[in-house]
Amino acid sequence: MMGSGEDDAQQARLYTSTDAMESLPLEDHPHSYLSTSDYRSAMSGGGSMLHESHPLAASPEQPLNMFKDSFRKGFQETGRSNSFRDTMIEPPSYADAIFSPYLADDSNGSARDLGVHASPSFTSSSSFSEILQVRVTDPEKVQEPGSSLVPGGTSYMTYKFTTHTNIPSYLGSDFTVRRRFRDVVTLADTLAESYRGYFIPPRPEKSVVESQVMQKMEFIEQRRLALEKYLARLAAHPVLRHSEELRKFLQTEGRLPLQPTTDIASRMLDGAVKLPLQLFGESSTMLSPQEAAQPARGGRDLLRMFKELKQSVTNDWSSGKPFVVEEDKDFLEKKDKLTDLERQLSYASQQAEIWLKGQQEVGEVMGDLGLAFFKLAKFETENTMVPCQRMFAADVKRAATAAVKASRFYRESNAFSVKNLDELHEYLGLMQAVHSAFSDRNNSLITVQTLTQDVASLNKQIEKAVAASNKIFGGSKSQNRKIEELKEQLKNTEEASQLANKQYDQIKDRNKSEVERFNEERNRDFMNMLRGLIQTQVGYSRKMANVWTKVAEEAAGSSNRSSEASSSGFSTPS
Amino acid sequence: MAGLGSDPPFLSVSVTEPVKMGTGMQAYISYRVSTKTNIQDFRETEKIVIRRFSDFVWLHERLMECYKGAIVPSLPGKNAVEKFRFTAEFIEVRRKALDVFLNRVTAHPELRKSVDFKNFLEADEDIWAIEKTRSTEGSVFMKKPMDFMQMLKDAGTRVSDAVMRKEKVVEEIDPEYEKLKHYILELEDHLAEAQRHAMRLVKRQRESGKVLADFGKAIQLLSQCESGSLKQALADIGDRADELSAIQQKQGLELLLQFEEPLKEYVGIVQYIKVVMADRAQAYREHQEHFEAYSLKKLSLEKQKLLRPDKAVDMEADLQLSKSQCDEAQARYRRLVNLMNQDMLRFQEGKTLDLGLVLQNFARAQAQLSMSTADTWGTLLPELSSPSMAKEGNAYT
Numbered sequence: 012m013m014g015s016g017e018d019d020a021q022q023a024r025l026y027t028s029t030d031a032m033e034s035l036p037l038e039d040h041p042h043s044y045l046s047t048s049d050y051r052s053a054m055s056g057g058g059s060m061l062h063e064s065h066p067l068a069a070s071p072e073q074p075l076n077m078f079k080d081s082f083r084k085g086f087q088e089t090g091r092s093n094s095f096r097d098t099m100i101e102p103p104s105y106a107d108a109i110f111s112p113y114l115a116d117d118s119n120g121s122a123r124d125l126g127v128h129a130s131p132s133f134t135s136s137s138s139f140s141e142i143l144q145v146r147v148t149d150p151e152k153v154q155e156p157g158s159s160l161v162p163g164g165t166s167y168m169t170y171k172f173t174t175h176t177n178i179p180s181y182l183g184s185d186f187t188v189r190r191r192f193r194d195v196v197t198l199a200d201t202l203a204e205s206y207r208g209y210f211i212p213p214r215p216e217k218s219v220v221e222s223q224v225m226q227k228m229e230f231i232e233q234r235r236l237a238l239e240k241y242l243a244r245l246a247a248h249p250v251l252r253h254s255e256e257l258r259k260f261l262q263t264e265g266r267l268p269l270q271p272t273t274d275i276a277s278r279m280l281d282g283a284v285k286l287p288l289q290l291f292g293e294s295s296t297m298l299s300p301q302e303a304a305q306p307a308r309g310g311r312d313l314l315r316m317f318k319e320l321k322q323s324v325t326n327d328w329s330s331g332k333p334f335v336v337e338e339d340k341d342f343l344e345k346k347d348k349l350t351d352l353e354r355q356l357s358y359a360s361q362q363a364e365i366w367l368k369g370q371q372e373v374g375e376v377m378g379d380l381g382l383a384f385f386k387l388a389k390f391e392t393e394n395t396m397v398p399c400q401r402m403f404a405a406d407v408k409r410a411a412t413a414a415v416k417a418s419r420f421y422r423e424s425n426a427f428s429v430k431n432l433d434e435l436h437e438y439l440g441l442m443q444a445v446h447s448a449f450s451d452r453n454n455s456l457i458t459v460q461t462l463t464q465d466v467a468s469l470n471k472q473i474e475k476a477v478a479a480s481n482k483i484f485g486g487s488k489s490q491n492r493k494i495e496e497l498k499e500q501l502k503n504t505e506e507a508s509q510l511a512n513k514q515y516d517q518i519k520d521r522n523k524s525e526v527e528r529f530n531e532e533r534n535r536d537f538m539n540m541l542r543g544l545i546q547t548q549v550g551y552s553r554k555m556a557n558v559w560t561k562v563a564e565e566a567a568g569s570s571n572r573s574s575e576a577s578s579s580g581f582s583t584p585s
Numbered sequence: 586m587a588g589l590g591s592d593p594p595f596l597s598v599s600v601t602e603p604v605k606m607g608t609g610m611q612a613y614i615s616y617r618v619s620t621k622t623n624i625q626d627f628r629e630t631e632k633i634v635i636r637r638f639s640d641f642v643w644l645h646e647r648l649m650e651c652y653k654g655a656i657v658p659s660l661p662g663k664n665a666v667e668k669f670r671f672t673a674e675f676i677e678v679r680r681k682a683l684d685v686f687l688n689r690v691t692a693h694p695e696l697r698k699s700v701d702f703k704n705f706l707e708a709d710e711d712i713w714a715i716e717k718t719r720s721t722e723g724s725v726f727m728k729k730p731m732d733f734m735q736m737l738k739d740a741g742t743r744v745s746d747a748v749m750r751k752e753k754v755v756e757e758i759d760p761e762y763e764k765l766k767h768y769i770l771e772l773e774d775h776l777a778e779a780q781r782h783a784m785r786l787v788k789r790q791r792e793s794g795k796v797l798a799d800f801g802k803a804i805q806l807l808s809q810c811e812s813g814s815l816k817q818a819l820a821d822i823g824d825r826a827d828e829l830s831a832i833q834q835k836q837g838l839e840l841l842l843q844f845e846e847p848l849k850e851y852v853g854i855v856q857y858i859k860v861v862m863a864d865r866a867q868a869y870r871e872h873q874e875h876f877e878a879y880s881l882k883k884l885s886l887e888k889q890k891l892l893r894p895d896k897a898v899d900m901e902a903d904l905q906l907s908k909s910q911c912d913e914a915q916a917r918y919r920r921l922v923n924l925m926n927q928d929m930l931r932f933q934e935g936k937t938l939d940l941g942l943v944l945q946n947f948a949r950a951q952a953q954l955s956m957s958t959a960d961t962w963g964t965l966l967p968e969l970s971s972p973s974m975a976k977e978g979n980a981y982t
Contacts, residue, residue: 352810355803362796362803369793376789380782387775394768397930403937410944417951534815541818542969545962552959559952566945570938 143181143252145242145261146173150231153191167191170235172242174261180253186262192217194260194267195238201256201269202245207451207514208521210444210529211251212244249528339519345526346449353442356435363432367425374421381414406566413562417555424551431547434540438533445529452522455515462508469501596622596691598706600684603676606637613637614676616683620706632707640705641683643717647701648690653864653917654924655696656932658689659853693931695924737856739863757869765929766862773855780848783947787841790954794833801826821965829961833954840950847943851936858932861925868918875911882907 149171169189177184192215199214215237220230246252259268384407391404476497480490602617620632641660648657661682690696704716805823808816882904889897 348810352807355807355810359800359803359807362800366793366796366800369789369796373786373789373793376782376786380779380786383775383779383782387779390771390775394764394771396765396768397933399934399937403933403941406937406941406944410948413948413951534811534813537811537815538818538969541822545822545965545969548962549959549966552955552962556952556955556959559948559955562948563945563952566941566948570941570945 141176141178141252143176143178143246144174145239145246147171147235147239147242148173150235151189167193168231168234170238172261178253181258181262183262188261188264190260190267192234192238194269195241197267197269198256198260202251202254203447205256206251206254206521207455208448208518208525209248209250210441210448210525212241212248213440213443213447214241342519342522349442349445349526353439356439356442360432360435360439363435367429367432370421370425370428374418374425377414377421378418381411381418384408384411384414387411402569405569409562409565413558416558420551420555420558424547427547428544431540431544434536438536441529445525448518448522448525452515452518455511455518459508459511459515462504462511465504466501466508469497469504473497473501592623594622594624596620596624596697598687598691600680600687603680605671612671613639614671614679616680618687618706626703628707634705634707634713635710636705638679638683640713640717641686644701644705645686648696648699651699651701652696652924653868654861654921654928655693656854656857656861656928657696658686658693659850659857660686695927737860756866769855769858769862773852773859776848776852776855780845780852783848784841784845787837787845790840791834791837794830794837797826797833798830801830818965818969821968825961825965829958832957832961836950836954836957840947840954843950844943844947847939851940854932858929861928865918865921865925868914868921872911872914872918875907875914879904879907879911 147170150168151170152166153169154166169191171187172190173185173187174181175185195214196217199211202211215234218230218234245257251257256269388404388408388411391400391407395401395404473494476490476494480487480494483490597620599619600616601619603614604617606613606615615635615637618634618636620627620634622630645657645660648655661679690699690702696702704713708716801823804819804826808819808823811819882900886897886900886904889900
């Protein structure tokens with residue numbers, strides 16, 4: 012689905028409007044169709060956000076047929092779809108009957124406005140002259156030959172990552188690579204290191220499941236979708252989309268040329284080796300200023316980690332103040348607000364799920380009722396002993412048709428509402444990124460404070476040493492050497508401290524701009540979400556009302572024609 | 586039953602004014618039964634009597650007994666837990682059901698001619714007790730009135746068994762009637778299924794209404810975390826959700842009453858038809874048995890005439906008795922079949938009319954529900970669709 016030149020322009024145009032109707036042709040991506048048991052996963056992982064299209068959109072570029080076919084395909088292909096028993100009763104053309112008249116006879120003209128906000132979060136509309144689209148497709152199993160450690164070999168899945176872009180730094184417009192999930196983890200980790208302070212979208216979770224489960228189609232599909240979503244979020248981030256790490260991931264064929272810093276085993280060994288030396292004060296392996304300026308993450312520098320931990324604990328307990336940037340009340344306020352927001356988002360997301368699940372059930376039962384009516388009508392038609400049964404059968408059939416239609420409307424309305432309200436869920440997931448970014452700030456501050464203390468203590472040590480050597484005129488060679496060493500250390504530490512301060516300021520700035528961006532985009536995304544939700548609810552409710560009103564009118568008409576009797580004596584007399 | 590003069594005959598009955606009578610364990614509810622009529626057989630054109638539930642039960646059983654083959658209208662349930670017997674809601678529901686019962690009897694071309702019915706409507710208190718006892722004594726079935734539900738169940742089993750040929754019974758061979766029997770059995774299933782799903786639907790729709798209120802509250806809480814136009818939008822959505830929730834729950838309740846009850850009732854009627862079918866089989870059997878007995882007696886008489894002509898005379902009388910019994914049984918059977926055929930036709934027509942109306946009302950109610958939903962949410966569209974809304978994000982900085 013990589014566009015040619017014309018398509019680029021077309022797609023660029025689409026992206027520039029905030030109500031962008033994603034009219035990318037649908038692949039065989041099933042809609043996040045709900046089965047009652049799989050609701051949550053459908054809400055979180057289902058439905059590639061980029062590729063949905065609202066049936067009610069009178070988007071001129073969108074041929075209705077394309078959507079209809081994929082929509083129907085989505086129903087039938089996905090294992091997650093409801094037992095769509097209706098497909099047995101209704102011929103495919105029934106779907107046509109549903110959709111075409113829908114657009115045609117929507118007299119309110121609100122079809123235009125009925126738009127699902129389908130873009131992922133953090134879609135900044137400003138930079139949309141630049142395109143970065145990534146598709147994740149074609150999962151393939153790779154068999155690793157056995158090694159001495161693991162006899163028999165293991166296997167893993169790879170996915171095809173297909174990129175289409177016009178961003179200059181990418182030097183090219185289309186490329187494809189194969190990556191495995193581990194590579195994605197690496198990408199995420201390297202981004203986390205290099206872009207501290209930014210709200211970095213969280214990557215899909217590793218799954219703690221058996222390898223058997225890993226091979227199941229459903230799991231693979233869920234993962235594929237999650238990966239696609241993740242890449243989409245990265246591509247939408249104004250800073251991250253230009254990162255080297257992402258480019259390498261998307262472009263460089265073969266092995267992923269990113270340094271995995273989360274290699275726990277070696278890090279632990281690394282740090283452990285250094286530890287005794289440092290403890291005994293004979294650390295000749297001095298950290299470079301750059302390294303020192305980084306917070307002691309992981310096992311690399313156990314000693315410093317302990318120190319920084321101690322520092323943070325000291326700050327916590329001794330000062331009695333919360334260990335955050337106290338001069339920035341503004342930041343604290345914002346942080347509190349976001350904490351609040353997170354809580355309410357979680358609650359709202361839960362309630363939304365419950366509500367929509369209930370709607371889903373109504374739709375199902377409506378379908379059951381319709382089927383029962385159909386059976387009754389058929390039965391009456393096949394066992395007609397008196398003429399009035401024919402009219403009865405006709406009445407029942409009319410109701411049956413309406414009920415089945417309504418059932419379909421309920422379920423469609425629901426599918427779209429779920430998509431809309433999924434935005435809540437998305438933002439909930441993004442809070443993780445916010446926490447990380449704030450945590451980066453925190454850690455950076457700890458580093459600054461640690462290093463400041465180190466500078467102070469080194470200065471004291473030098474003072475003492477100088478004072479001691481001054482007592483003995485000229486001082487001993489070893490004393491002088493020690494002073495020189497200390498001064499060297501001080502120089503390094505001061506450099507590191509400066510660097511740390513710089514980084515801290517950088518992170519603070521990044522935090523600030525990200526919070527602004529987050530709020531702006533959330534505002535816009537939520538408004539779109541609400542609009543989409545309400546439009547869906549209104550649109551489908553009106554449709555259902557029309558269907559039922561017609562039934563009532565037709566029924567009233569036919570009963571007027573034939574009724575002459577008063578009460579039949581069986582039911583409530585009029 | 587002729588009317589007075591040239592006016593069309595009318596008979597109008599109502600059940601009103603339930604009054605608690607007596608105290609303690611002996612307490613009961615009495616109802617006022619008012620009749621207006623111009624039919625000459627009735628002593629007065631307007632009459633009011635006081636009856637209690639057991640009186641209605643008596644009438645119901647008399648009708649069932651005397652009009653075998655007819656579909657007798659059903660009475661409300663007899664069983665009531667003690668403490669609920671005197672709640673206002675229960676009393677009102679029962680009063681209404683009794684009113685409906687009498688009106689249906691009135692509408693039935695045969696049942697309304699019943700003498701017991703007439704007595705029920707116009708006999709004064711003192712006479713009423715006597716009349717009740719008198720007609721019950723003459724009844725063939727003196728046993729304790731059976732529980733109606735139990736009777737339905739038994740009949741149902743008997744008929745199903747017969748249809749399934751589980752029992753060896755003397756059955757009439759009539760292909761049309763066979764068709765009818767199968768039809769009734771299957772119809773019951775279909776109606777019951779439709780009724781079941783109707784109930785589920787209404788229940789779910791009401792529940793959905795309740796849940797919507799919770800969602801609305803959550804949205805309002807979320808509103809407090811936001812600002813600007815988003816805050817307003819969320820708050821408004823929360824309000825609408827609340828409103829809509831109340832509407833949906835109310836309409837759901839109405840839907841329940843309108844839709845569920847009539848369907849349930851027709852299922853009940855179909856079940857009663859099975860009783861009628863059992864009665865018919867019984868009447869047929871009885872006729873057959875009497876006929877066989879008569880045939881046997883005739884044969885022996887013929888033999889006897891040849892062997893011992895003097896004894897034959899005694900047997901003649903006996904034979905005559907047997908013949909008249911046989912004829913009576915046949916007449917009963919024919920009358921039953923006649924009533925049944927009439928009522929089956931009325932049933933079909935009634936089903937078409939009544940359930941047609943029920944379906945119409947159901948459609949209207951669903952339309953109303955959907956329209957309320959559309960209208961309530963619709964008030965938000967102008968606010969949400971305005972393009973200026975999207976830009977107002979800077980309240981945070």
